[in-house]
């Protein structure tokens with residue numbers, strides 16, 4: 682992306698979306714926090730502005746947020762992924778949608794339970810249709826690390842069927858302060874989505890606060 686795009690974060694009132702919106706707002710992106718409820722969106726946007734008074738942030742109902750944005754980020758629980766994507770399908774036409782859904786099925790969230798469609802990323806593409814370029818990322822980033830200026834000890838694998846769409850997500854990962862890796866088509870998203878359940882188990886077993894992943898052998902270092 683040569684110029685910073687306007688971002689909508691659907692479910693941006695939550696832990697992951699709120700934290701990512703906080704980082705992108707700080708990085709100078711115009712961010713629209715989306716919610717099922719406009720009031721809730723405005724309150725969440727005000728919380729980000731309190732920390733970054735110079736940021737350009739507003740809160741809108743999800744559909745309005747999606748319509749006003751150039752790139753849409755979706756951060757909602759797996760159980761409501763479809764209903765939230767159905768709601769924005771029209772507004773998302775012709776755009777890149779960055780889906781962060783991890784297919785956790787409570788109560789056994791530390792057990793890998795991938796959906797029949799292969800991955801939540803592939804389901805998002807199926808729901809939104811061919812005129813939307815779905816990419817997926819941020820599956821392994823603990824939301825508790827985001828609302829701070831600290832470096833996050835986690836790399837981000839970016840999946841998507843089109844390289845140009847993945848490029849846009851790579852830029853957003855870097856803007857949020859993490860190392861991004863092109864990690865192949867949406868079918869590969871299953872690997873990172875599955876890894877989240879493994880990390881949740883490791884958090885519990887070892888008392889880690891938001892374990893992450895790191896790709897070794899970086900040739901740029």
Ligand SMILES: NC(=O)c1ccc[n+]([C@@H]2O[C@H](COP(=O)([O-])OP(=O)(O)OC[C@H]3O[C@@H](n4cnc5c(N)ncnc54)[C@H](OP(=O)(O)O)[C@@H]3O)[C@@H](O)[C@H]2O)c1
Pocket residue numbers: 692693694695696697698715716717718721722756757758759761765781782783784785819820821822823824825
């Ligand atoms: N939390 C993490 O550390 C983390 C890390 C990596 C990936 N993820 C994945 O990212 C996604 C979001 O995770 P999260 O922890 O941010 O989720 P969350 O805080 O529980 O929920 C995010 C938002 O989803 C919205 N939502 C829409 N429909 C909903 C419904 N029917 N019931 C409840 N909430 C609904 C809510 O926004 P409104 O009420 O404002 O509409 C809520 O604020 C999940 O798929 C998760 O697996 C999370």
